[in-house]
Amino acid sequence: MATRQAQRSTVGFAAVRSLRLQTIIALALAVFLPVLIYFNENPLLIMRSHTGFNTLVGASIATFAAYFMAHRVTAFPGTSQLSYILPTYAISYGAVAAVILMGRFPYSATILLINFAATTGVQILVSVLAERQIGFELFVVPGGRVAQLNGVDGLDTALLSAPSVPRAKRAILVADLHHDHCDDWERAIAEATLRGIPVYHYKQVLESLTGKVRIEHMSENMFGSLLPSLNYARTKRAVDVIVTLLLLPFLALPMALVAIAIRLESPGPALFLQSRMGYRGTPFKVIKFRTMRCEDPAKKADARDAAMTKKDDDRITRLGRFLRRTRIDELPQLFNVLRGEMSWIGPRPEAIALSEWYEGELPFYSYRHIVRPGITGWAQVNQGHVTNLDDISAKLQFDFYYIKNFSYWLDVLIVFRTIMVMLNGFGAK
Known part of the structure; x- marks a missing residue:
């Protein structure tokens, strides 16, 4: 079982799914609810009030922007989602507040602050609960240079002994896809793909967990793929x-x-x-x-x-x-x-x-x-x-x-x- 941080880095789609769910919950509980409570006599008044409407729209935009920023930033290795919730929400809400002030739109500072505190708090709470549910098992196909995975701190893998498809519910298959595997292993890798089990090249896993790109052979690494935009x-x-x-x-x-x-x-x-x-x-x-x-020039090394x-x-x-x-x-x-x-x-x-x-x-x-x-x-x-x-x-x-x-x-x-x-x-x- 890999560490939570390593698992999240390796399998980005799981983090995206949980983060999206967290943002929807944050929107429902921490954006709309405080505004509706503010207009408790008649919630429909929010649509008639420029102050309430502008604040609601601004808070919603800020929350979506924070979600997008957190999702993109935490896609890189060594990033904990919890560590970036507060800065991303502070930046997005600050930017929205700046636009509102420069545009001189009517808004409620009190409601916006309540929304900021509530969305941040809800996001942190839901993130903690979501992280406890994330868990994946990494199964390694023998052959090639997969042994390099053994040097990654905090990563536990299970080396497959025979050509078979893992039965674990959250299995991930890792292999050296450039290695010339025997026919039985090739069939097992293909079958795993057909069953919806993610299959990763070992270097993808190394890069996503360590934040490093190892250069060993020019022909293997294809420098053209490393040209910056x-x-x-x-x-x-x-x-x-x-x-x-x-x-x-x-x-x-x-x-x-x-x-x-x-x-x-x-x-x-x-x-x-x-x-x-x-x-x-x-x-x-x-x-x-x-x-x-x-330094004294006479003593200079x-x-x-x-x-x-x-x-x-x-x-x-x-x-x-x-x-x-x-x-x-x-x-x-x-x-x-x-x-x-x-x-x-x-x-x-x-x-x-x-x-x-x-x-x-x-x-x-x-x-x-x-x-x-x-x-x-x-x-x-x-x-x-x-x-x-x-x-x-x-x-x-x-x-x-x-x-x-x-x-x-x-x-x-x-x-x-x-x-x-x-x-x-x-x-x-």
Whole structure:
């Protein structure tokens, strides 16, 4: 029996069904009911009251929007539906309230707040009850590279010993569909499909549970399938510029104060510039707040060693540790975003010396440069800061997953997780 989180990631249709049911219940109990109670003398008055009608329509739109957002975001690995109910409902209700205020439509703030609290509460309650009902058994067809599933934490599977169709009510069949199975196993897989039992290629299961795409052979993985959407890339670039221009006026003063504090704490410039490998393999100068003491040129280590930040690195200043933990040291990269060298979200750019080393040791490493590097990214929110080759290999698989699933909704999920990372300091060095 797989863990609930793993089961939900692997079998998305079950989560969609339960989430849709939860939203219908939330609409009925937490949107319509409070409004009807408000007009308890005659429920039909809601249709004649602009205030009540606008509030009801707005709350319904916000609830459906929250459902859609939660459904898309929780389709990715490692996402708990419960964790994203409050932020998605807050965003959708906030957006609806903003439209109502800008349009100067009559509405009841009291009813809208009651609807927000009620829908969120009902959604959380129903989600808890629904999660207890979700359970699937994963049966593995022997042969090929299905043994890689054994390395997934929290995943329990049953290896089939003979060519047969599982009898469990919520069975899922997993196989290496690229393997040349014998005729009996091929018939069993076909029969399972005819009976309505889901059949997954083992790599689909690995990707959905780990959030990684493993690259082993170019012919096997077909790089063409990993090409990111060019249309979304253009939209993403426009959003990067607009968001940066909107934020800069608000961040200018805090950034100036941070720069002054850095200069007061230790001698040297407030900003740190370093050559890193960028979009399509073009080097650029990344801009960050300096978090380390300036080194004596006579004692400077080789380029690769100097580019690595070790655990409890004694070069980091006291203020620098705070800036790194909260990711405030990354804020000057807004100017890299404006210049088109970076995006808000994407694979983190590596120092030139490290990038050349990794490229020489890890197959297909340079493919991560197919999208703009980011201030934050999928690997950062899942893995944190790493430098050794084994961890970089895992990081590369996170990067490939991001490129393969390059989309607005994955970026939204990364934004949510980045906020949590900034609050708890995960992965900082």
